[in-house]
Structure formats: structure tokens, C-alpha cells
Amino acid sequence: MPTTTKPLDLGERTFQFACNAVQFCRELSAEPGVVRQIPWQLADAGTSIAANYEEAKSAYSRREFVFKNCIVLKEARESRLWLRIILTCELAVDEEVRPLFDEANELVGIFTTGVRTLRGPKT
Template identity: 40%
Template sequence: MSAELKITDRSFQFAVRIVKLCQFLEKQDRVSRTLAHQLLRSGTSIGANAEEAQAGQSKPDFIAKMSISRKEARETLYWLRLLKEAELISETKLDEIIQEADELVRILTAIVKTAQTGGKDGK
């Protein structure tokens, strides 16, 4: 299984977790609901862009889509950290998903760098 296929599966599973977290946040106060909308948008976009990259029309298109996926992962990490620091949800519930978001950022960064340098995982 190539790194790109693995990232699509992993980012999909991450999106499922984000959806469930946002469903929980929607039941909370106004601030939590507002943040949930931001988190839902960015957290589900990671996998969507990774999937689009698989059908990239060219290497630059692949790199562009994976770069967008990485940017969305970084934004998602921001919203998760904000939820944690603002104490809108218990720290223990967020630690694991924050770690997963951080790992996604690292993996996507490696995929983009490999593709830019023409490594074996690049398209």
C-alpha cells in the first residue's frame, strides 16, 4: 500500500472522528457550536483533498491537492488546540485526536516533500 493510499484511509477515519466530535459540540453552548462548524469544515477537508490528489491530472496537481490537505490538517489542529485550551471539552477526550491531527500534518508534509523532490512516493 502506497503512502498516498494509506493517508486517504487514515484521513477518512480521522474525518469520522471529527464528525462525531462536532455532533457532541453541537449540543453544547453557542461558542462550541461555532467552533464545531470550523472544525467540521477543515477536519473533513483533509481526506477530501487527499482523495482528489489521487486523481490529480499531473504531478503539480497532486502536489497542490496534498498541500491543501496539509493546510487543512494544520487548521484542524489549531481548532482542536483551541477547544482544549479554552476548556470547552475535557482534555483527555482531545489529547488523542490532537495527536492524530499532528501525525496527519507530519505525514502530509512528508508526502508533499517527497513528491516535490521526485522521490519514489511522488506521482
């Protein structure tokens, strides 16, 4: 399941989060009914974090760089929401979900700070 040590490189962290989310979703998607939709949503948002972070690194302009980082933040928040639903509705064992939720929460914090810094002070 999720790794216990966090890579220092943000690109590697987003990549590892995406991989851990996919592995977790693969297990959860075996459940019947409406629960099957939640892993698809989480996998989509979780992998989008890594994909958009990679795109941000090769942005053509500062504006595009800020925009891509805003998308990363949005997808991190969405991932955190799906994981919160999974935790609250007890759709999976807490020990399996908690590391992903904690990492999503940390990514939200990192990218919130980053986007605020990139946008600069409000006038």
C-alpha cells in the same frame, strides 16, 4: 469516540479522522454561544483532509497532485489549530480531544514531509 488503532493506509487514516471529527463535533455543537462555531470550523477542515486526499489520488498531473496534497496539509493544520483551541479553552474533556489532536498532529507531520518530498530540493 476516536478509534485507538491507526489504519496503515493513509486514505483510511484521513477518512477515519474525518469521521471521528464529525462525531466529536456533533457532541460539541450542542454547547451554546460562540463555542457552537468552533465545531463547524473543525468539521469543515477535518472532512476536507479526507476529501482532498481522495482527489489527490486521481489527479490529472503531478502539479495537481502536489497542489491537492498542499491543501490536505493546510486543512490538517487548521484542524490541529481548532483542536488546540478546544484543549486550551477546556471546551471538552481532554480524553475526548487528545486522540484527535494527536492524530491531526501526526497527519500534519506526514503531509509536511510528503509535500517537501514532492516539491523537491530548493534551488
